[in-house]
Amino acid sequence: MKKKGRGGGAITMGDIARHAGVSPMTVSRALREPGTVSDKMRRKVDAAVRQFGYLPNRIAGSLSSRRSNIVGLVVPSIRNSLYASMIQSVSDVLRANGLHLIIADSGHSLAEEEALVAALLAQRVCGLVLHNTVHSKRGCDLVRVAGVPVVETGNLVARPLDMAVSYSNFDAAKAMTVHLGRLGYRKIGFVTLPLRDNDRSKERRRGYLAALKELGLPVDHDLVLEAVGGLNEGADALVRLMQTGSDIDAVFFAGDVLALGALFECQRRGWNVPGRIAIASFDDLDLLRHTVPTVTTLRVPRAEIGRRSAELLVNRLRGAPPERVRIDVGFEIVQRDST
Amino acid sequence: MKKKGRGGGAITMGDIARHAGVSPMTVSRALREPGTVSDKMRRKVDAAVRQFGYLPNRIAGSLSSRRSNIVGLVVPSIRNSLYASMIQSVSDVLRANGLHLIIADSGHSLAEEEALVAALLAQRVCGLVLHNTVHSKRGCDLVRVAGVPVVETGNLVARPLDMAVSYSNFDAAKAMTVHLGRLGYRKIGFVTLPLRDNDRSKERRRGYLAALKELGLPVDHDLVLEAVGGLNEGADALVRLMQTGSDIDAVFFAGDVLALGALFECQRRGWNVPGRIAIASFDDLDLLRHTVPTVTTLRVPRAEIGRRSAELLVNRLRGAPPERVRIDVGFEIVQRDST
DNA sequence: CTATAGGATGGTAGCGATACCAAAATCACG
DNA sequence: CGTGATTTTGGTATCGCTACCATCCTATAG
Numbered sequence: 136m137k138k139k140g141r142g143g144g145a146i147t148m149g150d151i152a153r154h155a156g157v158s159p160m161t162v163s164r165a166l167r168e169p170g171t172v173s174d175k176m177r178r179k180v181d182a183a184v185r186q187f188g189y190l191p192n193r194i195a196g197s198l199s200s201r202r203s204n205i206v207g208l209v210v211p212s213i214r215n216s217l218y219a220s221m222i223q224s225v226s227d228v229l230r231a232n233g234l235h236l237i238i239a240d241s242g243h244s245l246a247e248e249e250a251l252v253a254a255l256l257a258q259r260v261c262g263l264v265l266h267n268t269v270h271s272k273r274g275c276d277l278v279r280v281a282g283v284p285v286v287e288t289g290n291l292v293a294r295p296l297d298m299a300v301s302y303s304n305f306d307a308a309k310a311m312t313v314h315l316g317r318l319g320y321r322k323i324g325f326v327t328l329p330l331r332d333n334d335r336s337k338e339r340r341r342g343y344l345a346a347l348k349e350l351g352l353p354v355d356h357d358l359v360l361e362a363v364g365g366l367n368e369g370a371d372a373l374v375r376l377m378q379t380g381s382d383i384d385a386v387f388f389a390g391d392v393l394a395l396g397a398l399f400e401c402q403r404r405g406w407n408v409p410g411r412i413a414i415a416s417f418d419d420l421d422l423l424r425h426t427v428p429t430v431t432t433l434r435v436p437r438a439e440i441g442r443r444s445a446e447l448l449v450n451r452l453r454g455a456p457p458e459r460v461r462i463d464v465g466f467e468i469v470q471r472d473s474t
Numbered sequence: 475m476k477k478k479g480r481g482g483g484a485i486t487m488g489d490i491a492r493h494a495g496v497s498p499m500t501v502s503r504a505l506r507e508p509g510t511v512s513d514k515m516r517r518k519v520d521a522a523v524r525q526f527g528y529l530p531n532r533i534a535g536s537l538s539s540r541r542s543n544i545v546g547l548v549v550p551s552i553r554n555s556l557y558a559s560m561i562q563s564v565s566d567v568l569r570a571n572g573l574h575l576i577i578a579d580s581g582h583s584l585a586e587e588e589a590l591v592a593a594l595l596a597q598r599v600c601g602l603v604l605h606n607t608v609h610s611k612r613g614c615d616l617v618r619v620a621g622v623p624v625v626e627t628g629n630l631v632a633r634p635l636d637m638a639v640s641y642s643n644f645d646a647a648k649a650m651t652v653h654l655g656r657l658g659y660r661k662i663g664f665v666t667l668p669l670r671d672n673d674r675s676k677e678r679r680r681g682y683l684a685a686l687k688e689l690g691l692p693v694d695h696d697l698v699l700e701a702v703g704g705l706n707e708g709a710d711a712l713v714r715l716m717q718t719g720s721d722i723d724a725v726f727f728a729g730d731v732l733a734l735g736a737l738f739e740c741q742r743r744g745w746n747v748p749g750r751i752a753i754a755s756f757d758d759l760d761l762l763r764h765t766v767p768t769v770t771t772l773r774v775p776r777a778e779i780g781r782r783s784a785e786l787l788v789n790r791l792r793g794a795p796p797e798r799v800r801i802d803v804g805f806e807i808v809q810r811d812s813t
Numbered sequence: 814c815t816a817t818a819g820g821a822t823g824g825t826a827g828c829g830a831t832a833c834c835a836a837a838a839t840c841a842c843g
Numbered sequence: 844c845g846t847g848a849t850t851t852t853g854g855t856a857t858c859g860c861t862a863c864c865a866t867c868c869t870a871t872a873g
Contacts, residue, residue: 145620147859158823163861173821188612188619190596194542195859198533198828205576205597214562216555223553226579235597237544238577240565257529258544258574280527281484366764395761402766422734422761425705427741486829497853502831512851534829537858541831 146189155183166191197259205235206262206448207255209248211333213240215364217391217418217437218266221288224441225264232449234261241267245332249274256281262448268292268299269334284451286444290335291463298460300444304335307433307466308342309349311387311415314431314468316350320385320413323347324358324376326369326397327389339389339417358383362393369396377412385413385474391420391432398426398473413474428472435466485528494522505530536598544574545601545787546594548587550672552579554703556730556757556776557605560627563780564603571788573600580606584671588613595620601787607631607638608673623790625783629674630802637799639783643674646772646805647681648688650726650754653770653807655689659724659752662686663697663715665708665736666728678728678756697722701732708735716751724752724813730759730771737765737812752813767811774805 152159157176165172165180172180183189197203206229210218226236237255241248249271255263256277263278266289270278278285278296285297290304315323325343330336340359347354357379362368369388373396376383388394394416401408408414408428416423419434443462451457491498496515504511504519511519522528536542545568549557565575576594580587588610594602595616602617602624609617617624617635624636629643654662664682669675679698686693696718701707708727712735715722727733733755740747747753747767755762758773782801790796 144858149859159860160823161821164822167861171821176821188615190592190616190620192537192598192859193596194533194537194598195828196861198531198537198830199859199861201828201861203533212562213565214558216558219553219555219558222577223551223579226552226577230578235576235578235593237574238561238565239569239574240562253529254574257532259531259533276527277529281529366760370764396764399764399766421705425709425735425738427738483828488829498830499832499853500851503852506831510851515852531829534858535831537860538829538831540858 145192146187148189148191151180151183151187151189154187155179203259203261204233205237205258205260206264206445207237207239207252207258207260208264208266209239209241209251209255210266211241211243213238216420221437221441224438225445226441228442228445228449234449234452243329243331243333245269245271245274249277252277256283261452262286264288264444264448265296267333268295268301269332270296284448284457286447288440288444290338291461292334295459295461297457298444298447298462300440300447300460300462300464302435302440302464302466304338305342305345307435308339308387308389308417309346310342310466311417311433311468312343312346313349314470315385315387315413315415315474316346316352318385318413318474320474321352322355322358322381322383322385323352324360324383324386325389326360326362326372326376326386326393328364328393329361336389343387355381357381362390364390364392366392366396366399369393370400373397373400373412373414377406383412385409385415387415387417389417391416391418391423394430394432395420395422395426398430402427408473415474419469423471431471431474432469433466434469436464439464484531485526487528487530490519490522490526490528493526494518542598542600543572544576544597544599545603545784546576546578546591546597546599547603547605548578548580548590548594549605550580550582552577555759560776560780563777564784565780567781567784567788573788573791582668582670582672584608584610584613588616591616595622600791601625603627603783603787604635606672607634607640608671609635623787623796625786627779627783629677630800631673634798634800636796637783637786637801639779639786639799639801639803641774641779641803641805643677644681644684646774647678647726647728647756648685649681649805650756650772650807651682651685652689653809654724654726654752654754654813655685655691657724657752657813659813660691661694661697661720661722661724662691663699663722663725664728665699665701665711665715665725665732667703667732668700675728682726682728694720696720701729703729703731705731705735705738708732709739712736712739712751712753716745722751724748724754726754726756728756730755730757730762733769733771734759734761734765737769741766747812754813758808762810770810770813771808772805773808775803778803 148159148162152162165177239251263285268287268290287299291301328336360372362372416432423430487498487501491501504516578590605628607626607629626638630640666679667675699711701711755771762769
């Protein structure tokens, strides 16, 4: 039996309606679908809204309409600049459509991803973008039951949860390895990122091995290293490979930062690249075009992945039928001076 | 007069309550404050929750409790890796406290920032972190009226909107310039990032000029350039400065990417660093410790800024009194081989 | 000038949770 | 074993908005 709820209560639609001399419904419509309201009404409402600096409460709106305007995005690591351009383009497309983005990072952990997906769904996000393509059982169930559109972007899986926008890590790694073989390199080392719960890493290694077979080169397990990422790790890996004693002539790094670290190590030690050792990278970090020498790499259209993922979500939210989509954005080998 | 609302309606707390044979309130409590509910009840609730894979609707919860668990963060550009470690630490602290993070980027535009702040407040975020410290009038008003805690992080302003966690861009740029002067450099160039609506850039330039004065060095406006950022821009700026004809002996870049671009240009042209030209940078990008030569720079504790900002917000949300806080995290000059 | 379609308004009933208070169950102790 | 002090549990009333349908105008046609 409260009276005017004097409390700190913020301004509501009802307040605006009263001051504008119209009904709350008219305020609601004037704000959301200005076209369905007469000019006179709209002006009255707009005036009151401006006068009070009114901001509609989207929480109430979402609850009432059973529709939210927030999309959830889970990446393995926010810090990794590799995801930045993808996040940016997702964000741009969403905002152009009045949607917001909650970003969370799973720290490369499956369990954490599951917890995040649950939290995001509890938040009733209207869509999800997941970079990882390996999920826990419960994670999959949650998504399925929630019925929100989902895009997976890390690897082009055969049978996505819902939609997938990516490239084939296997094909890409294989193509680069074959490319090195064609250039004449015979002892090609490979440095992979951690394989645990990460199909992208696994696929890349599989691609490397498949390429060796195709090239008719022997697999030397001493030439395959796992590194956790970071400049130092790349430098270390390179040095360890060089010390194997084998006459290694090229190294393919499955991560751009690793390759960069290795290149700097070469500069420090005065090892000629590619004379003494050739270096190839994965992912076209802008930097790789500027170093001396410039670095041969695999270019993946990260921004395009983000853009198209967001577009798929937006279309779905606009009513597009829920069909399984699988978009291959491809990749490109960029031959530069390091090989 | 709907019956059981058969529709696609998701499972609600009421459903769980019915199946567990308890009241909805008990379910609500069992989920939020398990301690206030008897073991027997809690077990019944937990069982039903698991059986149905129930996820509480946080939207309804927020509306009802007039409290949300989402913090908004506005940075000038998501793509800029400089913000990544700050974002990551904000995100980490928030999540450890059950809060989520909406990230938006203003594209260095004041108007855009205002729109984003409005949108985030409409979303009823429970706190804000703004990197920019220059705001539009309406932006300030909105924040003030909303009454949510706000942390500004880009520059240590004298009188923050609410709270500030940062360092003094002026002091930092001045300190580095003086440092260069003490090392014996007499003709010190300066490359600034865009100054428009950006007090960080302005403060840095001010610091540079103040240092020259303190060092008793003349100001040569030909030695001060504005560049929009990016490796190419850094390289261009360096070349232009070298071509001024003046016997410039050092350049201080107000952005790490610019410095990096310049360094690579030197490598390409075979200009000895610091023999022919010394290079100093702003912001300790990891890379700068690995290049040849390593680059002298200003280290700003970005992760600490993020962490402390988030902590301030969390404390406020826990009931800490709204007092104006201003935390100076300081900076550090890292002398390396490029100067 | 009346009938009627069609757009512009308003009223009512939730959306799915939580706050607040009352009722019931449990406990402590003389 | 009774009585008041304490938990535990449940009922009711919102939170601020939108969906849905009823109502009211204002045109257009016959």
